[in-house]
Amino acid sequence: MKRKRYAIVFDTKKCLNCKACTVACKFENYVPVGDDSYRLWVTEMPLEGRFPVLRQEFRPSQCQHCENAPCEKVCPTGATFRTAEGVVLIDYDKCILCKACMAACPYDARFVSKKHDAVEKCTFCMHRVSEGREPACVETCPVRVREFGDLNDPDSTVSRLLNQRAYYQLKPEKNTRPRLFYLK
Amino acid sequence: MTNQNNSLSHIFRVNKDIPAMPFIACGAALLLVGLIGVIRVLVYGQEAVYGVTRQVPWGLLIATYAYFVITSTGLAFIGGLGHAFNVQPFARIGKRIVLLAFIILLAGFTQIGMEIGHPFRLMYLFILSPNFSAPIVWMGIFYGIELFLLSIELYLIFVKSPKNHALSAATAFLTLMVGVAATSNLGFVFGSLTARPFYHGIYFPTFLVVSGIAGGCAILLLIHNIIYRFNIPDELSRTMSGLSKLMGLCIGAMLFLSAWKIISSLYTAPAEAYEAATALLSGPLAINFWCGEIIFALLLPLAMLLMSRGKNFMIMGAAGLFFMIGMFFTRYDFIVAGQLHPMRAGNAGSHVDVLNGLVHYAPSSGEWMIFALGLGLFFFFYFLAERFIALEPE
Ligand code: SF4
Ligand code: SF4
Ligand code: SF4
Numbered sequence: 001m002k003r004k005r006y007a008i009v010f011d012t013k014k015c016l017n018c019k020a021c022t023v024a025c026k027f028e029n030y031v032p033v034g035d036d037s038y039r040l041w042v043t044e045m046p047l048e049g050r051f052p053v054l055r056q057e058f059r060p061s062q063c064q065h066c067e068n069a070p071c072e073k074v075c076p077t078g079a080t081f082r083t084a085e086g087v088v089l090i091d092y093d094k095c096i097l098c099k100a101c102m103a104a105c106p107y108d109a110r111f112v113s114k115k116h117d118a119v120e121k122c123t124f125c126m127h128r129v130s131e132g133r134e135p136a137c138v139e140t141c142p143v144r145v146r147e148f149g150d151l152n153d154p155d156s157t158v159s160r161l162l163n164q165r166a167y168y169q170l171k172p173e174k175n176t177r178p179r180l181f182y183l184k
Numbered sequence: 185m186t187n188q189n190n191s192l193s194h195i196f197r198v199n200k201d202i203p204a205m206p207f208i209a210c211g212a213a214l215l216l217v218g219l220i221g222v223i224r225v226l227v228y229g230q231e232a233v234y235g236v237t238r239q240v241p242w243g244l245l246i247a248t249y250a251y252f253v254i255t256s257t258g259l260a261f262i263g264g265l266g267h268a269f270n271v272q273p274f275a276r277i278g279k280r281i282v283l284l285a286f287i288i289l290l291a292g293f294t295q296i297g298m299e300i301g302h303p304f305r306l307m308y309l310f311i312l313s314p315n316f317s318a319p320i321v322w323m324g325i326f327y328g329i330e331l332f333l334l335s336i337e338l339y340l341i342f343v344k345s346p347k348n349h350a351l352s353a354a355t356a357f358l359t360l361m362v363g364v365a366a367t368s369n370l371g372f373v374f375g376s377l378t379a380r381p382f383y384h385g386i387y388f389p390t391f392l393v394v395s396g397i398a399g400g401c402a403i404l405l406l407i408h409n410i411i412y413r414f415n416i417p418d419e420l421s422r423t424m425s426g427l428s429k430l431m432g433l434c435i436g437a438m439l440f441l442s443a444w445k446i447i448s449s450l451y452t453a454p455a456e457a458y459e460a461a462t463a464l465l466s467g468p469l470a471i472n473f474w475c476g477e478i479i480f481a482l483l484l485p486l487a488m489l490l491m492s493r494g495k496n497f498m499i500m501g502a503a504g505l506f507f508m509i510g511m512f513f514t515r516y517d518f519i520v521a522g523q524l525h526p527m528r529a530g531n532a533g534s535h536v537d538v539l540n541g542l543v544h545y546a547p548s549s550g551e552w553m554i555f556a557l558g559l560g561l562f563f564f565f566y567f568l569a570e571r572f573i574a575l576e577p578e
Contacts, residue, residue, distance in 0.1 A: 173455075
């Protein structure tokens with residue numbers, strides 16, 4: 001059986017900016033309160049079009065689980081690592097809080113966690129995925145903006161969406177090869 | 185026993201002529217402020233005491249760490265020129281150079297020790313689980329070796345008798361080489377950050393090495409003026425003029441490097457580097473840049489060194505003082521400027537607060553107190569050594 005390659009595909013046109021995903025992530029992962037303390041965010045993109053025909057996109061995002069992860073390279077203790085499925089995780093006990101990974105991440109996906117006394121970020125909810133459940137932000141979304149799945153499985157929803165629709169990724173010029181895909 | 189007493193009196197003596205007491209007192213006061221800062225961090229935690237943020241994770245303490253350790257490796261470079269390459273004017277003041285380099289390196293370690301959230305974890309994880317592709321690991325290795333080599337140099341200079349010149353020269357050479365490796369690698373600690381294009385390239389590693397050597401010269405010119413109460417004896421004239429020439433050369437190289445860095449960061453407005461350069465030239469760091477860097481670190485000391493014509497030691501000492509102030513800004517400005525460009529636009533919901541397209545950072549009182557700890561350690565222990573250890577030129 002082929003090794004899994006996890007990814008999330010976003011259809012941002014559906015996003016209502018209800019922020020259910022941000023709440024779900026906070027509760028699921030016990031993310032502490034605080035201005036800098038969040039694993040995902042929903043950016044309100046600038047208005048498009050001309051009055052009265054206006055459009056606005058809401059773009060949720062989080063750690064991109066980069067295949068060429070700048071945070072992993074600069075982590076001096078190996079606290080930041082990639083799993084066989086390509087999920088970038090942090091071993092909190094190994095983190096010395098040097099914050100090099102925070103300075104290296106082009107997506108501002110990391111923060112210092114009061115709970116773990118280490119750097120923290122999105123984990124693709126691996127504790128749920130290992131039980132066969134979806135990540136909390138994927139499951140909670142009322143309009144299914146996110147789809148989570150295995151890129152190596154041609155029948156998975158993520159593979160089908162990427163085959164059928166045009167997509168883009170954030171900051172491709174950084175050559176990080178993100179595992180987050182945005183449908184056009 | 186008598187022999188031992190002789191060798192001890194050879195090392196220790198009370199130097200009444202040296203005006204060390206005000207500096208020792210000042211160092212003790214700064215140490216006290218620093219210790220209060222340490223207690224605040226231990227009680228309230230770094231998050232509450234430091235001003236660094238998610239967007240600007242490296243702030244004042246990284247800058248002061250660089251300020252101290254690179255001055256130390258610059259001193260080691262000058263010491264290496266003296267002992268390994270037999271540049272006599274520098275070899276004569278070898279004792280001061282090695283002691284200064286050692287104490288300033290320790291001052292730098294206080295900064296990184298307080299900046300890193302888990303310094304004790306660092307010590308064993310760098311041995312048990314190092315990631316050799318991370319420049320920070322090499323930083324630890326190089327600066328660890330540098331401290332070890334400086335300790336050996338201290339032993340060879342102060343304790344070992346009879347002197348083994350070949351061993352001294354070899355150690356001084358290694359200290360010089362490891363110092364250059366450590367400093368340039370420190371530049372790459374920044375250069376390796378994918379997110380921060382302003383740090384990329386050869387500029388910062390080179391600039392740090394060159395400015396570190398200038399810093400070594402500057403502090404030696406300043407310290408000698410203090411020690412001799414602005415009346416440096418003529419027997420040290422070749423040393424002082426040698427230091428001023430080396431310092432002038434390095435400042436010239438810094439001007440050259442900075443000019444091209446700024447020009448290349450403005451021309452065609454390369455993404456993110458452009459914002460960093462304009463933050464320096466006309467943005468939130470402009471006063472620091474023009475007054476601190478351009479005037480204090482570059483133009484003023486260069487003009488003063490030219491004015492001194494290699495003869496007026498007092499002007500050289502003043503140039504050293506201005507440079508030491510200015511060099512602080514070169515570290516702080518570059519490190520902060522490279523992080524001011526936000527990683528996403530500051531739209532609603534993005535959690536990023538921007539002003540004129542840039543995020544904000546200002547050091548907190550807690551961070552300044554930790555800087556005081558490093559400065560205090562330097563002043564207190566160095567001038568204590570001046571007071572009680574025989575450091576006169578050979
Ligand atoms: S988005 Fe940032 S934290 Fe996530 S893998 Fe990429 S570099 Fe690392
Ligand atoms: S802060 Fe922690 S996870 Fe990040 S680079 Fe340092 S040790 Fe690694
Ligand atoms: S995958 Fe899990 S950890 Fe990541 S943003 Fe979604 S809920 Fe949070």
